Amino acid sequence: MKIVEKYLWRSVLVPLAFVITALFVLWLMFDIFDKLGRLVEKNPPLPLLAKYFLIQLPDLAQSILPVAVLFATLYVLAYFSRHRESVALLAAGMSPVTLAKPFLICSAGLSVILYFLSFSLSPTAQAGREKVKKQIKQEPIEENTFQQIVYRSPMLPNATQSEIWYIGRIQLKEKKAENLEILFRSEPDGRDLSKIFASSATYQGGTWHFHNARRAEYSASQGQETLGPLLPELVLPECTAPPETLAAKLLPPDELPWPDVTRLAFDRARLNDRLRAPYETEHWNRLAYPLACPLLCLFGVAFGMTDARRNVAATIFSSVFVLFGFLVFTRLSIALGQGNRIPSFLAGTSSILLFGLGGLYLFADKVGWLWELQGWSQEHPRAAVWLRRVGLIT
DSSP states (O other): OOHHHHHHHHHHHHHHHHHHHHHHHHHHHHHHHHHHHHHGGGOOOHHHHHHHHHTTHHHHHHHHHHHHHHHHHHHHHHHHHHTTHHHHHHHTTOOHHHHHHHHHHHHHHHHHHHHHHHHTTTTTHHHHHHHHHHHHTTOOOOTTEEEEEEEEOOOOTTOOEEEEEEEEEEETTTTEEEEEEEEEEETTTOOEEEEEEEEEEEEETTEEEEEEEEEEEEOTTTOOEEEOOOEEEEEOTTOOOOHHHHTGGGSOGGGSOHHHHHHHHTOTTTSOHHHHHHHHHHHHHHHHGGGHHHHHHHHHHHHHSSOHHHHHHHHHHHHHHHHHHHHHHHHHHHHHHHTTSSOHHHHHHHHHHHHHHHHHHHHHHHHTHHHHHHHHHHHOHHHHHHHHHTTSOO
């Protein structure tokens, strides 16, 4: 590696590490000042208190790393422009793409880290923090426990029977439920066929095992109820909906590991479109959002390769405007997708696609790719027609 390349990498890595560390420290300091007073009243052990604040770091990384890439890129390029180092490097024969390469490689590496964190660590960070908070306050811990659940089985084509579940309490980790009532109805006329009453149930081998269960049959002609005997255990092969599906309405998609989100997102057999929308949107968002690091890096390179002495205010304003617009548009599209207002794929990826095309266009204009495309199009008239239509050449 040449000396100038080593200098360029060192000039990128050190500020990037400093910006990331500074943002993490600032965020933690604000959080500590806000919550420390209420937590120390219980006199928790110092390791437990430190765990409460540090366990959220994977979740914070989702917000901090893309912002750090943008501001670190702007800082380094502004420093180069102010001291005329970028001018010297370009005058010495270094291409703008080579100058931008360390920024793009670092941002791609941070995207890989975000993919790794979003698999399980980031989604479960908030749930883990609430668990530590209950340990500090010496409260009973109930993980993944939900109460008062109503679940309707999806209406499948040619289905002759549907189910309505009323569950008093369900524990996802233990795969147990308490105080259940299951109403079986004929479709499409919606006539009550039978009903199951059970004090508890466990999910084993893909089916539910009901304990202390009793079944009531409803007569089609007279509408009378025939109550069966109390059984210590009752197994119904048709009751195969897993606990996560029964509690799908109450499971926050942003707090679930990625495999669970994907399973619920594409469970068309048990969940209708409205119930699947939040998980399908979250799935596409986790697939696309880590690309925010190279996306914002493109904007940083495009805005930073300028004369910092004259355009520093415009550069900062443009970068903040793009960052604010990207974050707002991302949150808005996710909210619309989870509410089943727009397709889940667009909700999860539209901000990356839209801002990515804008950043790539500005980057191509700054490094000269558009000029090269202009010359290439003169040799290919057919391609030039389409390039003019999309506005890439004039």
